[in-house]
Amino acid sequence: MTGAVDPSGLTRMLSQTMSALGRFQEGGGRADSDRTAEPAEPLEGYAEAAEGQIIVRTAPPGRVSGMVIDPRAVRLGSEVLAEELTSAVNASLADLQAKSAELSGDTDFSELNEQLKGIQETAGAQLTAFTNALVDAQERIANRGGR
Incomplete structure (x- = not known):
């Protein structure tokens, strides 16, 4: 005959599983020993265009989070300005994608x-x-x- 069964054992196992998963989700897949006391820098894409006159920042899941247009960039004309903006946004999104891939590859x-x-x-x-x-x-x- 077997010994007494702890009915809370299964609940404890589920709790441990959920706890382990939670720790890894919070740490981006890193073990507790790999974490630093400081919060991780937020993931952000960055690009410049028109010789630094246009700056674009992007954030997950693929949105523009910031844009700076130097007043001198308006002198480029609407067609060139549109091309430079498009280029900066696409470069920032590519930077964000590369950083995301780098993070997930390190997990x-x-x-x-x-x-x-x-x-x-x-x-x-x-x-x-x-x-x-x-x-x-x-x-x-x-x-x-x-x-």
Whole structure:
């Protein structure tokens, strides 16, 4: 016969799993030891055009978060100004995309994977113990003739 089953064990395993996932989401996939005390710099794309007269900043998921147009840029004419603005926006979005790809490429889920394997093994053992306890209880009831 198996020992007493902790009914809160499965809930504890689920809580540990959710906690591990939460830590990795908050840290961008980095382990606690890799984090710094300072918050991470927000992800931002940046580009200049028209010899620095136009500055564009972009932010996820692909929106323009800021634009500076030097008054001298207006003298370029509407057609050239439109081309320079388009160029700056596209370059800033490309910069944002490159930075996003760099961040996601650095994500290492090996520690999370190990934690989840441990949680899975423990949860499996807990389920086995619970099932064995149910089988033992059923056998005891059957041996007593249903009384």
